[in-house]
Amino acid sequence: MNERLGRFHRIFKEQTVQDNRFYPFEEIEHKWQSRWAERNLFKTANDGKRPKYYVLEMFPYPSGRLHMGHVRNYTIGDAMARFMRMKGFDVIYPMGFDAFGLPAENAAIKAAREQGIALDPAAFTQRCMDDMVAALKRMGYSYDWDRFLATCYPEYYKWNQLVFLRMFEKGIAYRKKAAVNWCPDCDTVLANEQVIDGKCWRHTETTVEIRQLTQWFFKITDYAEELLNELDNLTGWPEHVRIMQRNWIGRSDGCLVNFELADPRPGEDKNLPIFTTRPDTLYGVTFMVIAPEHPRAFEMAKGTPQESAVREFINRVAIQDRSVRTADDREKEGVWLGREAINPLTGDRIKLFTANFVLMEYGTGCIMAVPAHDQRDFEFAKKYNIPIKIVIRPESEKTISQQQKTYIEEWLRAGMPDDGSGMKGAFIEPGILHNSGPFTGTPSTEGIGKIAQYVADKKIGNKTVQYKLRDWLISRQRYWGTPIPIIYCEKCDAVGEREENLPVVLPTDVSFDAKGNPLRTSKTFIDTRCPKCGAPAKRETDTMDTFVDSSWYFLRYCDPKNTELPFSPEAEQKWMPVDQYIGGVEHAIMHLLYARFYTKVLRDLGFVKCGEPFKNLFTQGMVCKEAPFCPQCNTAIPVNNLTDGKCSRHCCNVEMRSVKMSKSLGNTVDPSALINKLGADSLRLFILFASPAEKELEWSDQGVEGASRFLNRIWRYIMANKEALREGKRLCAQSPFNPNENEAAKKLHRMTHIAIGRVTSDISQRFHFNTAIAACMEFLNGITSFEIKEDEITKKAAFEAVKTLLLLLAPMAPHLMEELMEELGCEDSIATQPWPEFDAQAAAFDEVDIVVQVCGKIKAHLMIPAEADETFVRERALADTRVQQALGGKPIRKAIYVPKKLFNIVV
RNA sequence: GCGGGUGUGGCGGAAUGGCAGACGCGAUGGCCUUAGGAGCCAUUGGGGAAACUCGUGGGGGUUCAAGUCCCCCCGCCCGCACCA
Structure with a gap:
C-alpha cells in the first residue's frame, strides 16, 4: 500500500515538476550551447570598425574539475564580455590552461611508486583539460575557443625558450649562486610553497635545509623603478593591489x-x-x-x-x-x-x-x-x-x-x-x-x-x-615545465641553444620512480653537442617556474596560431592591452608583478609596444561556506577532525563560521551537481546576485533555488502570455509604440527605462551585478502586475518591456534569455543584439513624492508635479494638518527644499 | 608592530549627505490542493493598544538633515613583517 502510494506520488510529482516548477533548463541549455558552437558565434569579431575590448580571466590550472571559485571568476567575466558585445565592441574573450606544474608530475610519481605503472603527465594533463573544457562549455561561457592554448604544448613553450635566449643575450636571464630550500629526502630543491612549517611537503618529518646552489634568475630588479613608478598610472587597478605591489618592491x-x-x-x-x-x-x-x-x-x-x-x-x-x-x-x-x-x-x-x-x-x-x-x-x-x-x-x-x-x-x-x-x-x-x-x-x-x-x-x-624586491629565481628541478634551453660545454660554459632548434622538447623516456628531477633519467635528452664549438655537451635539466608561462599568455591569445613568432606585432597592437582582467586577489603580487615585468622585457626586446599589460583589474571575492571553527585552534577544521561534534584536538565546542570553500575543509559545493539540478543559468544568476562581485560570497543552497525561481517566473509569464506578446511584436513592427496613449502603458514604459538605467550603470560602472539583478527582479514584478488587454497599446507595451527584460538579463542568464527571445518570435541570437538605449525622459516621473519634515522628522508625504517649484511645495506642505500640528503655530526659522525629494521646516 | 579592508534585520545584502533595511533567502498566516519541498496573496528591525519611540560596532563632533563627512575607541578579515 505504502509502496504504491509512494510510486503514485513520485509519478505525480514528476509531472507537476515539469508543468509548474522547472523550465526545461537542460534541454534549453544544451540547445543553445550547440547553436552557439555551430555558428561559432563568439569568434572574435575583427572588422576593425568597432572599438576593441579585451576581457580576460586568470586562466586555470587544469585540476580536472571546475570549482566554485572558477565559476564565480568566469561568470563575472562572461557577463562582462557579453555585455560589452551587446554594447557594440569587438570583444576578444579567450580561454586556455596554465598546464605545467607539480600536480601532474606528482600523479606520475605516485603512480610509479605505489602502483608501479607509468603515467604520462602530458596525457594526464590533456584528460584534465578536456574535462574542464566540457565543464566550462556547460556553463555557457562565450569564449572564442579558436584561441585556446595550453602552456604545456611545445608550440607554446617554444616561445618561453626563445624569449629566454634573448634575455640571456641581454643579461636579463643569468645564473648565480643562491640560498634555496632543499629537501635531503627528495634530493631536490623545493619551491617556497612546498615548504610547510619548515618541513618538506612530501616528507613531513624532514626539515628543509637552506643550500647554496647555482640557479637561473631573471633580473627583475633592473625594472624595479619602472614597475614602481608605473603603478601610479594604473588607475584601473584596485588601490589595495597597487599598495601591495608598492610594498613588495619596497623602495627605500x-x-x-x-x-x-x-x-x-x-x-x-x-x-x-x-x-x-x-x-x-x-x-x-x-x-x-x-x-x-x-x-x-x-x-x-x-x-x-x-x-x-x-x-x-x-x-x-x-x-x-x-x-x-x-x-x-x-x-x-x-x-x-x-x-x-x-x-x-x-x-x-x-x-x-x-x-x-x-x-x-x-x-x-x-x-x-x-x-x-x-x-x-x-x-x-x-x-x-x-x-x-x-x-x-x-x-x-x-x-x-x-x-x-x-x-x-x-x-x-x-x-x-x-x-x-x-x-x-x-x-x-x-x-x-x-x-x-x-x-x-x-x-x-x-x-x-x-x-x-x-x-x-x-x-x-x-x-x-x-629595493626589497629580489631577482626572480626561475629554476625548478622538475620535469613538468619548460626546459631551460641552455647547453653546458666544458670549453664554452653555458651556451644558448640555437633558435632554429627550438623548441627543446620535453623527452618522454623518463622515470618517475627515481629520486630527483625525472628529466635527468632521460637517455635522449641530456647528451648533445655544444652549439658553439660542436664538442660533446650536456643540456640543462632545470625547467622554468610556471609563472614564466603565465607571464605572457594574454599576448599569445592575440595570435595563438602563429608559428613564426610568439605573436605578430599587428595582433598585439590590435588587442593589447587587456581592457578588463579578472581574477583572485591571491595573485596580487606574484603573477601580476611577473606579468608586468615580462611585458616590459618583451617591449625592450622589441616584441610588444605596450608597457603595461592590464589596463583594468578586477579582483573578485572568495566563495565561502560554513565550516566548523575551533576557537582554540583559531582556525576552521575539516569535518572529519570532529569527534562527537567537538574539536578532536582540544575537545572543545566548535562554532560554525563562513570560510573560503576548500577541498581540505570539505565545505565545497560541486558546480556540476548544481547544473544538473537547476541549470547553469540559475547557478550563474545566483553567483552574481548573492553579493557584490568584489566581496566575499556566502554560499546558500536556498539562494540558488531563489535564483532558479526567478528564472522560472519569467519563463512561466512569457509562456502564459506568449500569443499576446507575439502579437505585440507584430504590432510594434507595423507602427511605433507610443506609450503616452495609455497611463498604464506609460508607467510600464517608465519602469522599462528605469530598469535599463539601473542595470547599465550597475554593470558598467561598478561591476555590481547583484543590484543589476535586483533591478530586473523589480522590473519583472512590475511586468507581471501589468494587465495585458485586448487592445494594441498594452500588447505593444508588454512586448517592449518583456523584450527589454530579456536583453538586460542576457549577459547573466544567456541560455534562457535566448530561448525566450525565440519564443517571442525573434530570430537573431540575443547575444548579437544591441543593448537597450536608456531614455532619461522616459524614466522620469511626472509626479514625485516629497517628504515633508519638521525639524528633521517626517510628518507628511506629498505627491507633487515633478516640475513644481519651492513656493508650490511650501504652500502644500503648510496646508497639511499633521505639519500644522507639528509646527504648533511656532514661527518658521528656516526651510530647506531639495527638489523632487524633501522639504524640511525648522522652527 | 605596519598597511589595507570591513562592521546595517534571523541570513545574504540595498541606500549621489535627504523616507535606513531595495532585492532575495528564511519565517509566519492565508488561498489553491487528495497531496505540497510547486504556485499565488499578505505580514515580517525592536518596543508600544495607539499616538509614538528606539534603531546602521561604541563614544564624541559638523549639519536643517549622518549608515554616509571629521576625531577617538573596539571587534573581525586579509596582506606584510627584524628590509637597516
Whole structure:
C-alpha cells in the first residue's frame, strides 16, 4: 500500500515538476550551447570598425574539475564580455590552461611508486583539460575557443625558450649562486610553497635545509623603478593591489657608507660598506653587524679567540629555515667576531658582530647599529652590554608620540643622559642632532640630507636606493615545465641553444620512480653537442617556474596560431592591452608583478609596444561556506577532525563560521551537481546576485533555488502570455509604440527605462551585478502586475518591456534569455543584439513624492508635479494638518527644499 | 608592530549627505490542493493598544538633515613583517 502510494506520488510529482516548477533548463541549455558552437558565434569579431575590448580571466590550472571559485571568476567575466558585445565592441574573450606544474608530475610519481605503472603527465594533463573544457562549455561561457592554448604544448613553450635566449643575450636571464630550500629526502630543491612549517611537503618529518646552489634568475630588479613608478598610472587597478605591489618592491632611499675594518690583515679587504636610511644617526653608531651567511663573516673571525664561537653560531643560524629565523617572537642573538671597525665620522673603534637579525639579501648584508635610535639595535645592545650613544634629542616633550613616551619617560626625567640610561626602547622619532660634530643642533630631518652630502663629499659614501624586491629565481628541478634551453660545454660554459632548434622538447623516456628531477633519467635528452664549438655537451635539466608561462599568455591569445613568432606585432597592437582582467586577489603580487615585468622585457626586446599589460583589474571575492571553527585552534577544521561534534584536538565546542570553500575543509559545493539540478543559468544568476562581485560570497543552497525561481517566473509569464506578446511584436513592427496613449502603458514604459538605467550603470560602472539583478527582479514584478488587454497599446507595451527584460538579463542568464527571445518570435541570437538605449525622459516621473519634515522628522508625504517649484511645495506642505500640528503655530526659522525629494521646516 | 579592508534585520545584502533595511533567502498566516519541498496573496528591525519611540560596532563632533563627512575607541578579515 505504502509502496504504491509512494510510486503514485513520485509519478505525480514528476509531472507537476515539469508543468509548474522547472523550465526545461537542460534541454534549453544544451540547445543553445550547440547553436552557439555551430555558428561559432563568439569568434572574435575583427572588422576593425568597432572599438576593441579585451576581457580576460586568470586562466586555470587544469585540476580536472571546475570549482566554485572558477565559476564565480568566469561568470563575472562572461557577463562582462557579453555585455560589452551587446554594447557594440569587438570583444576578444579567450580561454586556455596554465598546464605545467607539480600536480601532474606528482600523479606520475605516485603512480610509479605505489602502483608501479607509468603515467604520462602530458596525457594526464590533456584528460584534465578536456574535462574542464566540457565543464566550462556547460556553463555557457562565450569564449572564442579558436584561441585556446595550453602552456604545456611545445608550440607554446617554444616561445618561453626563445624569449629566454634573448634575455640571456641581454643579461636579463643569468645564473648565480643562491640560498634555496632543499629537501635531503627528495634530493631536490623545493619551491617556497612546498615548504610547510619548515618541513618538506612530501616528507613531513624532514626539515628543509637552506643550500647554496647555482640557479637561473631573471633580473627583475633592473625594472624595479619602472614597475614602481608605473603603478601610479594604473588607475584601473584596485588601490589595495597597487599598495601591495608598492610594498613588495619596497623602495627605500638612503645612503651607502663605507666603514673600515680596524687592524686589517695583509691582503684583507678592509672595506665594510653598509646601507642606511638614517645617515643622521651616523655619529651614534656603537657597533656593526654582518649577516651570518655573509661569506666574510667567518673569514674575519678566523684566527681570533672568537673563531670557534663564531663557527658554532654560523653553523646553527645560517642553516635555519627563514620562517623559523624570522618568527615574530624570535629573540635577537649574535656573537662578536673578535674584530673592530672604525666609525668614519668619529674615528671611534666599534665592535663587529654577526647576528641573526641581519639579512644577507638586503642592502650589503652588513649594517651599522645605532642602539639609541633603532629598536632592533637597542634590543641587541641591551642584551650584550654594548654602549648606547644619544645623537638625537627630542625637540620638546610635545613632539613625542604617546607610544614613544612610554619607552623614554625615565630617560627624559633623568635629563636625557648621553649614554641612554633609563631608556626602555630606542628614540626613533625626529628631533635635534646632538653630539654630532658640526651637525649638532640641526633638526634630524635636515640632518639626513646634510650628513649624506657630507659623507659623499668626503668620498666615504653616496646616496643610493635599495629595493626589497629580489631577482626572480626561475629554476625548478622538475620535469613538468619548460626546459631551460641552455647547453653546458666544458670549453664554452653555458651556451644558448640555437633558435632554429627550438623548441627543446620535453623527452618522454623518463622515470618517475627515481629520486630527483625525472628529466635527468632521460637517455635522449641530456647528451648533445655544444652549439658553439660542436664538442660533446650536456643540456640543462632545470625547467622554468610556471609563472614564466603565465607571464605572457594574454599576448599569445592575440595570435595563438602563429608559428613564426610568439605573436605578430599587428595582433598585439590590435588587442593589447587587456581592457578588463579578472581574477583572485591571491595573485596580487606574484603573477601580476611577473606579468608586468615580462611585458616590459618583451617591449625592450622589441616584441610588444605596450608597457603595461592590464589596463583594468578586477579582483573578485572568495566563495565561502560554513565550516566548523575551533576557537582554540583559531582556525576552521575539516569535518572529519570532529569527534562527537567537538574539536578532536582540544575537545572543545566548535562554532560554525563562513570560510573560503576548500577541498581540505570539505565545505565545497560541486558546480556540476548544481547544473544538473537547476541549470547553469540559475547557478550563474545566483553567483552574481548573492553579493557584490568584489566581496566575499556566502554560499546558500536556498539562494540558488531563489535564483532558479526567478528564472522560472519569467519563463512561466512569457509562456502564459506568449500569443499576446507575439502579437505585440507584430504590432510594434507595423507602427511605433507610443506609450503616452495609455497611463498604464506609460508607467510600464517608465519602469522599462528605469530598469535599463539601473542595470547599465550597475554593470558598467561598478561591476555590481547583484543590484543589476535586483533591478530586473523589480522590473519583472512590475511586468507581471501589468494587465495585458485586448487592445494594441498594452500588447505593444508588454512586448517592449518583456523584450527589454530579456536583453538586460542576457549577459547573466544567456541560455534562457535566448530561448525566450525565440519564443517571442525573434530570430537573431540575443547575444548579437544591441543593448537597450536608456531614455532619461522616459524614466522620469511626472509626479514625485516629497517628504515633508519638521525639524528633521517626517510628518507628511506629498505627491507633487515633478516640475513644481519651492513656493508650490511650501504652500502644500503648510496646508497639511499633521505639519500644522507639528509646527504648533511656532514661527518658521528656516526651510530647506531639495527638489523632487524633501522639504524640511525648522522652527 | 605596519598597511589595507570591513562592521546595517534571523541570513545574504540595498541606500549621489535627504523616507535606513531595495532585492532575495528564511519565517509566519492565508488561498489553491487528495497531496505540497510547486504556485499565488499578505505580514515580517525592536518596543508600544495607539499616538509614538528606539534603531546602521561604541563614544564624541559638523549639519536643517549622518549608515554616509571629521576625531577617538573596539571587534573581525586579509596582506606584510627584524628590509637597516
